[in-house]
Amino acid sequence: MTQLRPLAIAPRLERLRSRFEEAGIDALLVTNLVNVRYLTGFTGSAGTLLVTLDAAILATDGRYRTQSAEQVAQAGLADVVTIVIGGQGEQRDALVEGARLAARVGLEATALSWAEATRWEELLARTPIACVDLVEVLREIKDAGEIDRMRKAASIADAALEAVVPMLAATGTTPVTEAAFALALDTAMRRLGAEALAFETIVAAGENSAKPHHHPTDRIISPGEPVIIDFGAMYEGYRSDMTRTLVAGTEPNEAVQAMLDLIKASQAAGVAAVRPGVSAGSIDDVCRSIIADAGMAERFEHSTGHGVGLDIHEAPWVAAKAETILEAGTIITVEPGVYVAGVGGVRIEDTLVVTKDGAEALTQFTKDVAA
Numbered sequence: 098m099t100q101l102r103p104l105a106i107a108p109r110l111e112r113l114r115s116r117f118e119e120a121g122i123d124a125l126l127v128t129n130l131v132n133v134r135y136l137t138g139f140t141g142s143a144g145t146l147l148v149t150l151d152a153a154i155l156a157t158d159g160r161y162r163t164q165s166a167e168q169v170a171q172a173g174l175a176d177v178v179t180i181v182i183g184g185q186g187e188q189r190d191a192l193v194e195g196a197r198l199a200a201r202v203g204l205e206a207t208a209l210s211w212a213e214a215t216r217w218e219e220l221l222a223r224t225p226i227a228c229v230d231l232v233e234v235l236r237e238i239k240d241a242g243e244i245d246r247m248r249k250a251a252s253i254a255d256a257a258l259e260a261v262v263p264m265l266a267a268t269g270t271t272p273v274t275e276a277a278f279a280l281a282l283d284t285a286m287r288r289l290g291a292e293a294l295a296f297e298t299i300v301a302a303g304e305n306s307a308k309p310h311h312h313p314t315d316r317i318i319s320p321g322e323p324v325i326i327d328f329g330a331m332y333e334g335y336r337s338d339m340t341r342t343l344v345a346g347t348e349p350n351e352a353v354q355a356m357l358d359l360i361k362a363s364q365a366a367g368v369a370a371v372r373p374g375v376s377a378g379s380i381d382d383v384c385r386s387i388i389a390d391a392g393m394a395e396r397f398e399h400s401t402g403h404g405v406g407l408d409i410h411e412a413p414w415v416a417a418k419a420e421t422i423l424e425a426g427t428i429i430t431v432e433p434g435v436y437v438a439g440v441g442g443v444r445i446e447d448t449l450v451v452t453k454d455g456a457e458a459l460t461q462f463t464k465d466v467a468a
C-alpha cells in the first residue's frame with residue numbers, strides 16, 4: 098500500500114469547541130481515553146483532558162512523560178495542549194485550576210462512574226453538566242488518514258482469512274476446531290501487521306452459529322455446516338469488522354442454504370442503499386424488510402450495523418428508526434443475520450465508508466460460501 102495519509106488531529110479541538118454553546122458548557126472534561134486520543138493523539142492508558150474555550154490541559158502520570166509530549170507534538174498540538182505530569186492530586190489540582198474561569202463544566206456522562214462524577218462536583222465546587230456523545234459525534238466522520246488506516250486494517254483481515262481458509266476446507270480429513278481456527282486467524286492477522294485484534298474473534302460452527310456472539314470452543318467443524326467467522330484487525334488504533342459465513346467441504350443442507358441466500362440478498366441490498374443523505378435507520382429497514390418478507394423477521398434479533406473506528410462499536414448506530422443522516426466519510430457496518438436455535442445461523446458483514454455518491458466496502462473478502 099502506498100503511504101497512509103496523515104491523521105488530521107490538530108483541528109479537532111476547535112470542532113469540539115464549536116459544539117460547546119449548543120451543549121451549554123464553557124469547558125469539557127474528557128475522561129474517555131479514546132476521546133482523549135482522538136483529540137490529542139495521546140494513547141496512554143491513563144489521562145484526562147480539559148478543553149476550555151481557549152486552552153487545553155492534558156493531565157497524566159510520570160509513566161507517560163515522554164510519550165505524551167511526543168504524541169501531542171506529532172499531532173501538531175505542542176503549542177496548544179499544556180501537559181501536566183504528576184500524581185492524581187496534582188493532576189486534579191491542575192484540571193480544577195484550568196477550569197476555574199469556566200462557569201459551566203461538562204463531564205462525559207457515559208464515561209464516568211457515579212462516584213467519579215460526585216467527586217468532580219466536589220472538586221469543581223459547582224454542578225457539572227452531563228454531556229453525551231459530544232466527541233463521539235465528531236468521530237462519526239472520518240478524515241482521509243483515518244479511512245486509510247481502516248482500509249489497511251480491513252485488508253490485513255482479508256489476507257488473514259485467505260491464508261487460513263484452507264484449514265477449513267480440509268476439516269473433513271484434518272479436523273479443525275472452532276478455537277484452533279480462531280487462533281490461526283488471529284495469528285495470521287498479527288503476522289500480517291495487525292497491532293492487535295479489533296475484538297475477540299467469533300468462530301461458530303453448526304448449531305453454535307445460531308448464537309450471534311458465540312465464543313470459539315473445542316467443537317470440531319464438520320463439512321457442510323455453516324461457520325460464522327466475525328473478526329477484525331487493528332491498525333494504528335483503527336479497527337475493521339467483517340463477518341463471513343462459510344461452508345466447508347460439501348454443500349449445506351436446504352435450511353442453511355435458504356438462510357445463506359436470504360442474508361446474501363439482504364446484506365447486498367443494505368450495502369447498495371448506503372449513500373450520503375440517507376438515514377442510518379433506512380439501511381436497517383432495507384435489510385430487515387427483505388428478511389421479514391421471507392417470514393424470518395423474528396430470527397433477525399440484532400440491529401443491522403454500527404459505526405467503527407477507534408472503537409469497534411461506535412456512533413452512528415444502524416438500527417430501526419435511527420435518525421443519523423449518513424455523510425461522506427461516515428464508516429458503518431452492514432451485518433444482517435438470521436439464527437435458528439438448534440439448526441444454525443448466517444450473518445454477513447462488511448465495513449463500509451460512505452463516499453460522495455455511494456459507499457466503498459473496506460472489507461473485500463469473497464462472499465462465496467464454499468471454503
Ligand code: ZN
Nearest residue numbers: 327328338339
Ligand atoms: Zn463483526
Ligand code: ZN
Nearest residue numbers: 338430432446
Ligand atoms: Zn459489527
